[in-house]
Amino acid sequence: MSGPGNEALKQQPPDQQQRRDWAWPFWPVVPLYPYGRRRTLRREIIKDTVWVFEQLQGIFYVIVPIRMTVICLEGGGLLVYAPVAPTRECIRLMRQLESYYGPVQYIVMSTVTGIEHKVFVGPFARHFPQAQVYVVPHQWSYPLNLPLSWLGLPPRRSQYLATDSSQSPFADQFDYALLGPVRLGFGPFAEVALCHRASRTLLVTDTVMAIPAEPPDVLQLDPYPLLFHAREHGLDPIHDTPANRRKGWQRIALFSFYFRPGPLQVLGLGEALREARQAPDHSLKAYGGVYPFRWQDTWQQSFEHLWRGGRPFVAPVLQMLILNRDPNMVEAWVNRVAQWQFERIIPAHFEAPIAAGPLLFRQAFDFLGVSDDNDGSPLPTADVALLQQLEQTLSQRGALPPRP
Numbered sequence: 001m002s003g004p005g006n007e008a009l010k011q012q013p014p015d016q017q018q019r020r021d022w023a024w025p026f027w028p029v030v031p032l033y034p035y036g037r038r039r040t041l042r043r044e045i046i047k048d049t050v051w052v053f054e055q056l057q058g059i060f061y062v063i064v065p066i067r068m069t070v071i072c073l074e075g076g077g078l079l080v081y082a083p084v085a086p087t088r089e090c091i092r093l094m095r096q097l098e099s100y101y102g103p104v105q106y107i108v109m110s111t112v113t114g115i116e117h118k119v120f121v122g123p124f125a126r127h128f129p130q131a132q133v134y135v136v137p138h139q140w141s142y143p144l145n146l147p148l149s150w151l152g153l154p155p156r157r158s159q160y161l162a163t164d165s166s167q168s169p170f171a172d173q174f175d176y177a178l179l180g181p182v183r184l185g186f187g188p189f190a191e192v193a194l195c196h197r198a199s200r201t202l203l204v205t206d207t208v209m210a211i212p213a214e215p216p217d218v219l220q221l222d223p224y225p226l227l228f229h230a231r232e233h234g235l236d237p238i239h240d241t242p243a244n245r246r247k248g249w250q251r252i253a254l255f256s257f258y259f260r261p262g263p264l265q266v267l268g269l270g271e272a273l274r275e276a277r278q279a280p281d282h283s284l285k286a287y288g289g290v291y292p293f294r295w296q297d298t299w300q301q302s303f304e305h306l307w308r309g310g311r312p313f314v315a316p317v318l319q320m321l322i323l324n325r326d327p328n329m330v331e332a333w334v335n336r337v338a339q340w341q342f343e344r345i346i347p348a349h350f351e352a353p354i355a356a357g358p359l360l361f362r363q364a365f366d367f368l369g370v371s372d373d374n375d376g377s378p379l380p381t382a383d384v385a386l387l388q389q390l391e392q393t394l395s396q397r398g399a400l401p402p403r404p
Contacts, residue, residue: 003100004093005044021089030119032057033225040090041218045346045353046199048072048101052352053093054218055084057116060287061225062255065216066116067348069203070094071196074173076102080131081194081203082110082117082348083124091127104128106170108161109135109153110205110348111191112180117205117348122152133158134168138180140187161192173197175340179207179333182326185399189322193333195340201353202342207323208364210312210351215249224285226252234272234279234291250303251295253350254383257306257316262382263299267292302383312345312356312364316379319367320387321394325401327368338362 022037034056041054051070056063069081078101084090098104107128109121118139125133133153137160162168165176173196180190194203215226226248227238254261267275272292276282279289306313314323323330338358345354345361367378394400 003048004042004096005047006042018089021092022087024085024087026119026123030116032059032116033061033063034222038085038087038090039218039221040084040087040093041221042093043217045344046201049199050196050201050346051097052346053084053090054216055090056218058225058252061228062252063219063225064252064256064349065218065352067346067352069346070097071199071201072097072101073105073170074198077105078102079106079108079170079174080104080124081108082205083107083120085120086124086127094127104131107131107133108192108194109133110194110203112136112139113187113189113191114206114348119152122154125154125158129154131157132169134161135159136161136178136190136192137163138188138190177333177336179330182322182329183401184322184325185394185397185401193337195337195342197341200341200343202337202340202345202361203347204345205348206315207318207347208312208314208345208354208361209347209349210310210345210354210356211253211307212310212351213246213250213307215245216351219249220245223248228286228291229255229293231291233294234275234289237280250307251299253306254299254302258302258383258386260386261299261302262380262385263296263302265294265296267294302380305380306383310351310354312354312360314364314367316384316387319379320384321391321400323365324368324403327404330365331368334362334365 019037022039024036024038027036038055043052043054045052049072053068053070054065057066058064066084068084071079073079078097107121107125109118111117121133125131135153135158161176161178163178165171175195175197177193178190179193181188191205191207219226223240223245226245227240228248229251230244230248260266272290276289279286282289338361340358343357345356346352391400395402
């Protein structure tokens with residue numbers, strides 16, 4: 001019996017019931033756009049086997065998909081990796097899957113670092129009281145480290161993932177490998193890669209991703225952020241075309257990975273405010289007309305270098321600030337994951353699924369410099385200038401350990 005498939009894209013103005021279904025009242029805990037209203041898009045990746053649930057999040061319209069993955073277990077039931085905000089809409093879509101494939105049995109909290117992934121696990125788990133919650137070890141919180149129950153996880157059914165994946169209750173269907181902890185001054189980095197053998201699907205959170213050339217479907221539900229960043233200056237009106245959506249998305253990708261890419265000029269406050277007074281839209285939605293950016297013509301070359309034809313890669317911030325602090329440990333993890341037989345990767349952000357197997361996965365970590373198959377494609381110096389400054393500053397202040 002075939003279950004529910006994809007949700008259709010709907011861009012018409014929402015009615016009152018839809019607004020309630022999209023509401024997420026706890027958004028002040030992680031005050032990211034779109035704040036208290038999160039839409040959910042469900043996509044079926046492998047029929048009756050693998051689904052992704054996508055929402056979006058960002059700062060100042062620099063928005064990206066955030067994704068959880070649901071896998072149907074042999075014999076019935078579901079495993080959920082990296083939950084998203086459990087809005088009414090999200091839970092309704094999950095109940096549809098449960099009605100066809102059985103209840104949620106396992107929920108995996110897949111990382112220790114990304115609060116945007118951790119904050120939803122407890123609220124999500126409360127909707128599925130029969131599910132066991134498995135957590136990546138070395139969890140930490142700021143300013144005090146708290147027990148799992150104090151982080152909102154159900155105390156009697158939450159436990160850390162065992163180092164040996166054969167000890168897990170889903171070991172007959174999944175392999176997993178724990179990365180980390182990579183010791184940092186502010187807290188460790190760790191996450192779990194989970195491989196579903198039957199579908200040949202690898203799940204990761206932040207370690208590997210790829211950029212689609214076109215804006216993801218979940219961002220097309222409300223294209224305003226894409227069009228906001230497609231402008232050349234604050235005096236340009238918002239004009240909705242496929243080309244502008246694509247341009248806005250590609251610039252958002254550069255913001256997301258480099259924070260301040262080389263081709264970007266940021267205006268001074270005075271100049272930005274003077275321009276804003278002449279802007280066609282002074283609404284709160286348009287940030288009062290403030291658009292303090294200028295893009296040089298070379299921005300498309302920067303995007304092409306980052307995109308690399310949609311191949312998987314490791315985000316520059318992880319390359320330069322985190323994973324290079326313990327390259328041998330990371331390389332051992334990469335080698336272990338590359339032993340599995342998978343043909344697609346589903347990360348928690350950007351493109352999914354990525355058509356990639358162990359070879360492309362391994363090549364994404366060539367920057368570590370511990371293997372012999374480096375493809376000779378270093379990150380452009382101008383694009384990573386801000387990250388280099390951050391690395392120097394954080395190292396001087398003891399927030400980053402020295403490179404080995």
